[in-house]
Amino acid sequence: MSRMSDTFIHEPVMLDEILSVFADMNDGVYLDATLGGAGHASAVLSAHPGVSLLGIDHDDVALAAASLVLTDAGLGGRATLRRARFDSVSRVVAEEGIGSLAGALFDLGVSSPQFDVAERGFSYRFDAPLDMRMDRSQSISADSVVNGYDEYALADMLRRNADEKFAGRIARAIVTARPIRSTTHLSEVVVSAIPAPARRRGGHPAKRTFQAVRIEVNAELDILPGALRDTIALLAPGACLAVLSYHSGEDRIVKSVMRAAETGNCTCPSHLPCGCGAVRTVERVRVSREATREEQVRNPRSTSARLRVVRKLSVVKATK
Ligand SMILES: C[S@@+](CC[C@H](N)C(=O)[O-])C[C@H]1O[C@@H](n2cnc3c(N)ncnc32)[C@H](O)[C@@H]1O
Incomplete structure (x- = not known):
């Protein structure tokens, strides 16, 4: 019998790079705000026995597939899955009684199965009614x-x-x-x-x-800045937020939100000490921005992927 996880096949993009970002993650709750088929999430959980998962997706098909993948891997007991849009991350985290996050990942956009199921209307490759709703x-x-x-x-x-x-x-x-x-x-x-x-x-x-x-x-660009800001606020000191985006509009937003948190929106001239009282809450983590050539050949979806990562500062520092 075919199981939903057998048909929901989505190869996680830049998996090695994501595992490196979270390699020194502390025990606690790791947020996957775009759970999809739980490819990234199951690999991260397997690498960190002391970490539990809060997985969010607004697509019921993705959530059902993720649940099977996690259960099959023996990780279901460490996973809480919630059907939600990621702009409600603060509410979901509060409802689950979580104080702060040990790490967080946004892997934006659509999963391969959403594109490949004709009747969801995402693709010009298949004739279908005009739908394209993830939720x-x-x-x-x-x-x-x-x-x-x-x-x-x-x-x-x-x-x-x-x-x-x-x-x-x-x-x-x-x-x-x-x-x-x-x-x-x-x-x-x-x-x-x-x-x-x-x-x-x-x-x-x-x-x-x-x-x-x-x-x-799916209001994808409208809700992204607020969701990223809320997630940064929820990170524990030392915890990383990693974001994979797939087109320039998304990447511009990710860059601008991360930059604002990194500088505290300091408006002072760069050659002068900061006098505007801005506080920075994160530092940029240098990572490979793009998938390797080998991955791009193996998985064409990774070709447009851009990775950005920030780490929450332990002490909020003055900007300069
Ligand atoms: C690229 S896929 C994630 C794949 C996943 N990282 C994996 O390894 O299987 C993106 C997922 O995010 C979900 N998604 C996109 N926008 C969302 C939003 N605003 N709120 C919640 N989920 C969203 C989609 O439904 C889709 O399942």
Whole structure:
């Protein structure tokens, strides 16, 4: 009989690098805010017998698969799994009676199975209704965005979420072609809106539009800064936050939140001592930013991965 964990196959990205980040983690609670198929989480738990897991995901299919993986590995007894969006991390941590975190990981975006299950509507590779909800209990879907946003809002979304060069042309084509009910129809409309020479460059021409709609449906960029700030506040002294992002919009946010915590938002000129009272709460941890060539060849999803890590300071230090 096929088990859900056999069909939810997602190779954890930069696993060796993540294990190195948490190599000297103290015993306590480790947060995986994007549990997925528990690939990273089960490896981290196996390496740290004194650590327990708080695993969060807003996708019920991912959580069910993660639960099987952890149980099969004999790690279920050390894992608490919660269906939640990661912007409710503070509430979930408080409800579980956890004081502080020994470490935390965000591995952003979509898992391979979410892309590969046709009816979830994430991919232009399969014909499916326009869905793209990671949390299938929410009402906003790709259909509501594609058929509900006006032309200006669509163009703005395409630029904001995917740096799409042809945002205006694509938005106009979408509005003209509505109603658009399927992934195939959306993909055809986008392809027809892009000039022929540009269609032949840089992968599938609809890739960026699908990414932009997915990010919009799941409010991925809106909730990220607050979730990262809340998690930094919850880290125990010496604990690390690691974030894997997969496109420039995400990475910009991660960099800016980490930089703000690292500098305490100090506004003083760099050649003068700090007089603005800013306090820094983390230090940057130097790590390989990208997957190795060998991993990129083995797992194409790792090609766009960017890793950033900060460590909570034991004593909050003045900025300079
Ligand atoms: C790239 S996968 C994580 C894979 C995981 N690290 C592993 O090794 O199996 C990202 C997961 O995060 C979840 N996710 C994305 N955004 C989320 C959010 N805002 N709140 C909670 N879960 C989220 C997705 O449903 C997906 O299962």
